[in-house]
Amino acid sequence: MTDRNHALFERAQRVIPGGVNSPVRAFRAVGGTPRFISRAQGAYLWDAEDRRYIDYVGSWGPMILGHGHPAVIDAVQRAASRGLSFGAPTEAEIELAEAIIAHVPSVEQVRLVSSGTEAAMSAIRLARGATGRAKLIKFEGCYHGHADALLVKAGSGLATFGHPTSAGVPREVVQHTIVLEYNNLTQLEAAFAQHGGELACAIIEPIAGNMNFVRAQVPFMHRLRELCTQHGALLVLDEVMTGFRVALGGAQSLYARAIPGFRPDISVFGKVIGGGMPLAAFGATRDIMSQLAPLGPVYQAGTLSGNPVATACGLATLREIAKPGFFDALAAKTRRLVETLSASARERGVAFSADSEGGMFGFFFAEHLPQHYGAVIASDKERFNRFFHAMLARGVYLAPALYEAGFVSAAHSDDDIAATGAAAREAFDA
Numbered sequence: 231m232t233d234r235n236h237a238l239f240e241r242a243q244r245v246i247p248g249g250v251n252s253p254v255r256a257f258r259a260v261g262g263t264p265r266f267i268s269r270a271q272g273a274y275l276w277d278a279e280d281r282r283y284i285d286y287v288g289s290w291g292p293m294i295l296g297h298g299h300p301a302v303i304d305a306v307q308r309a310a311s312r313g314l315s316f317g318a319p320t321e322a323e324i325e326l327a328e329a330i331i332a333h334v335p336s337v338e339q340v341r342l343v344s345s346g347t348e349a350a351m352s353a354i355r356l357a358r359g360a361t362g363r364a365k366l367i368k369f370e371g372c373y374h375g376h377a378d379a380l381l382v383k384a385g386s387g388l389a390t391f392g393h394p395t396s397a398g399v400p401r402e403v404v405q406h407t408i409v410l411e412y413n414n415l416t417q418l419e420a421a422f423a424q425h426g427g428e429l430a431c432a433i434i435e436p437i438a439g440n441m442n443f444v445r446a447q448v449p450f451m452h453r454l455r456e457l458c459t460q461h462g463a464l465l466v467l468d469e470v471m472t473g474f475r476v477a478l479g480g481a482q483s484l485y486a487r488a489i490p491g492f493r494p495d496i497s498v499f500g501k502v503i504g505g506g507m508p509l510a511a512f513g514a515t516r517d518i519m520s521q522l523a524p525l526g527p528v529y530q531a532g533t534l535s536g537n538p539v540a541t542a543c544g545l546a547t548l549r550e551i552a553k554p555g556f557f558d559a560l561a562a563k564t565r566r567l568v569e570t571l572s573a574s575a576r577e578r579g580v581a582f583s584a585d586s587e588g589g590m591f592g593f594f595f596a597e598h599l600p601q602h603y604g605a606v607i608a609s610d611k612e613r614f615n616r617f618f619h620a621m622l623a624r625g626v627y628l629a630p631a632l633y634e635a636g637f638v639s640a641a642h643s644d645d646d647i648a649a650t651g652a653a654a655r656e657a658f659d660a
């Protein structure tokens with residue numbers, strides 16, 4: 231093979247496990263050779279062969295403005311020229327914290343970290359420290375980064391303790407993690423009835439983007455909030471993907487509209503708030519956050535936390551997306567994409583369902599939108615994989631796995647959406 235992507239993949243595999251620094255990039259789920267990206271601009275990626283793709287991955291969510299947005303690049307360059315890292319506080323960190331708090335009423339204080347994994351892990355420790363309890367609930371199919379206690383799948387039977395999903399995670403480390411089916415009220419009631427008094431928290435992706443795109447139903451979220459409150463457990467919303475992506479106020483702003491008084495106790499952010507640089511955050515009320523060191527007994531730290539270049543990048547991104555009309559336009563465009571894909575599938579008689587919120591979308595080769603992980607994995611994987619490759623060959627870069635949400639950016643034009651629809655029609659034919 232003379233393809234440069236192929237040559238790079240061979241070379242990468244000699245020095246990097248699987249040739250990648252994060253497993254999904256290896257294309258194992260869909261097969262074939264990953265594209266090595268040489269550059270990106272606006273809505274497009276170019277691979278090592280200089281082939282152009284319309285990008286619906288957006289670095290898995292952060293690139294909400296598209297690649298190389300001038301205001302963001304300018305902010306990054308100016309910050310870099312003032313110094314890459316100080317290990318001391320900066321004014322920009324205050325500005326980013328203020329910007330996050332301004333848009334998310336449940337959050338009075340935030341702490342900045344460098345990855346979503348770190349943020350979710352710290353949020354769990356904070357919940358445990360604040361409640362003095364050990365157990366936690368997570369939901370199957372939700373991903374909260376790769377901290378040991380969260381790499382857990384359901385055991386057999388109802389509301390049992392989970393099993394590690396990774397080697398290297400001792401059973402003892404996950405013995406406090408209870409794994410429940412997403413959107414399953416019966417399991418939820420049973421778990422709280424049995425363990426309510428020992429629960430530090432329940433952590434959930436409000437719109438689960440790590441099993442493609444599955445919304446927590448409003449009555450389910452409502453009941454989860456009630457049960458947490460009744461039993462003195464904290465509700466942790468993992469908005470690493472949905473925060474500043476489905477709406478300026480995150481998915482919690484949507485649930486707050488449907489459920490009077492709805493607020494999570496702790497929120498976790500990442501992806502968009504870093505604008506493409508390594509940055510994430512967790513936040514809560516001042517009362518809960520004061521449990522953290524140096525004020526309180528819960529230890530948490532980071533050499534590069536609040537890094538000035540990453541902070542400048544995040545701040546510039548948040549300023550752009552806070553402009554009036556930004557989310558209305560993004561949501562309309564994303565809906566158009568989903569509609570054109572659905573219409574193409576319908577014309578071809580392909581079983582297909584799709585959904586979107588703000589700049590995030592998902593689609594399934596299934597008649598109805600799945601409500602939990604079991605239904606997601608029951609959708610037609612072979613068909614997805616064929617569709618993925620057919621789209622890639624036509625210059626459309628979708629997430630290389632059926633379990634992943636898709637993302638539209640402000641840089642995607644109507645022509646890009648139309649071209650994607652045309653590619654999909656050809657792909658369904660093929």
Ligand SMILES: *Cc1c(COP(=O)(O)O)cnc(C)c1O
Nearest residue numbers: 345346347373374375468470471
């Ligand atoms: C991406 C993601 C994480 C992990 O973030 P990293 O920056 O990859 O560590 C955690 N939770 C959710 C919901 C995510 O989508």
